[in-house]
Amino acid sequence: MWLRRYALGIADSGRMMRESINDWTLPPSADDQIRFLHEIQDAKWLKLLEAGREVRDSRVEGMAAVALHEERLSSLWSQRSIATKAARQLNAPSQLDDYNAIRDSMKAALSEAELSAEDIEAALDLLDELTPADASRTLDEALKQLTEEIQSAATEQARSAMAATLAIAVARFNIAVESPKSLATSPDAYAETVLSDLDERERKLWQALRAEDRFLTWGIARDLREVAGRRLLVGAVPHAAQLARQRTDAPDDGELGEQALLIGSVIRRLLRALALGLSLESACRWPTDAPSFRFWSQLATRASRSGSAWRWPFRTTPANILSTATRSEGRPRTVEGRVASISIRHRARKAISLVTIERDGAQIDAVIGYIKADSGGLVPGSWCRVAGVWRNESTDAGGPALELQRMALRDLARDGWHEAITVGLTSVYNPISHGLAAEWSWEPGTNGAGNQLRYGTW
Incomplete structure (x- = not known):
């Protein structure tokens, strides 16, 4: 009876999913990107805001439709072990x-x-x-195929939802730069409060996933999504806009630059937290032995600590590197400053980004191959923090330069839960594309914070 019920459930779920395929397989995120691209290029921020809200609402409907199928298939995963045991007792x-x-x-x-x-x-x-075991295995394969289809749809919906959220944030940021409002808290105090809260919520998720407590995980993930979405638009974006406005008159002010950099990092953390909440809410609709939940529980189990495993190398300034160039050769360094210019060169079909960083009147070049540095929002005027190895003769730069490094996220994910989150969300949202060891402020305009949408690097 159990094997028959299991088989009928799989057949019925497959039929319903494919009959309603148009309900939950909505236009892909690439289509949304094109729509956002036009509004960003024309600096039509109100239209971008409207487009973002329309896409977000559409994706909410899409995710709700996907959730119904997830819950239906989840019940079949719960029946799976019973059906398998029943199969062993049947005659061939x-x-x-x-x-x-x-x-x-x-x-x-x-x-x-x-x-x-x-x-x-x-x-x-x-x-x-x-044998009945053969039949059970065949049914398992059918269930796994249906599961992969619905998980793919869930991922696409979540990725599109993140694009819409990013579009809304970019639009509101640019609108706020033009119409600034006074804020009650300082950027530093606001960032400290938000980051501390995110660390605690993500630590609790790490613990719940390691314990395979999907009900507790779901509750924390839902709250994280709601809090992150609210703080992104009500707090972080207004702070970024205020700092962008202030830096217009003082672009080389180190204190303002560092605050803008910090708020840029807060925005990326909030966006990542929102994506994490969406993804875990979906994963928690499945039993603990289903692939979606197991993926996240294994990531959490492998991560040996709840925080970050990444450590910035020795921090210095452009002036200090230039004055100690011989001693700095081949050594990892972290540099902060304003991006004075970015140029993209091509050598034998290899894109090379040359980023000139300035602080206190001194400049150095930072270089990285195969990446267009501005595709994630690192643009002239940004206040940035970058890490790399100093070379007095860099082949890619054609002279002295800091050769930027990429974070080995998958290796770091074995130690740090923060990096494990980033790895787990690769198909939904990337806070820093290509794993570049860099952070930067949000900048207004057509070549700024919206570049992740323009280049599809979110």
Whole structure:
């Protein structure tokens, strides 16, 4: 009975999913990106805001439709172990008393299908050897295929939802730069409060996932999504806009630059937290042995600590590097400053980004190959923090430069939960594209914070 119920459930779920495919497979995120791109290029921030809200609302409907199928398939995963045990207790077809009559009936039916005698005998030979365990495995494969389809749809919906949220944030940021409002808290105090709260919530998620407590995980993830979405638009974006406005008159002010950098990092953390909440809410609709939940529980289990495993190298200034160039050769360094310019070169089809960083009147170049540095929002005027290895003769730069490094996120994810989160969200949202060891402030305009949408690097 259990095996039959399991089989009928899979067949029924597959039929319903494919009949409603247009309900939950909505236009892909690439289509949304094109729509946002036009508004950003034309600096139509109100239209970008409207487009972002429309796409977000559409994705909310899409995710709700996907959730219904997730819950239906989840019940089948719960039945799976029972059906498998039941299969072990059933007789194989060849052991049935009336098997010969069944075999003759199938042979006659296959003959009417105009199959060759050789093919008919081959099919009946398979039936002779069929066991209930074989049937159970076949059903498992069908369930896993349906699960992959619905998880793919859930990921696409979440990625599109993140694009819409980013579009709304970019639009409100640019609107706020043009119409600034006074804020009650300082950027430093605001950032400290938000980051501390995010650390605590993500630590609790790490613990709940390691314990495979999906109900607790779901509750924390839901709250995280709601809090992150609210703080992004009500607090972080207004602070970023205020700092962008202040830095217009004082672009080289180190204190303002560092505050803008900090708020830029807060925005990326909030966006990542929102994406994490969406993804875990979806994963928690499945039982603990289903692939979606197991993926996250394994990530959390492998991460040995709840925080970050990344450590910035020795921090210095452009002036200090230039004055100690010989001693700095081949050593990892972290540099902060204003991006004076960015140029993209191509050498043998290899894109090379040359970023000139300035602080207190001194400049150095930072270089990285195969990446367009501005694609994530690192643009002229940004206040940035970058890490790399200093070379007095850099091949890519054609002279002295800091060769920027990428974070080995998958290696770091074995130690740090923060990096594990970033790895787990790769298909939904990337706070820093290409794993670049860099952070930067949000900048207004058509070449700024919206670049992640323009280049599809979110």
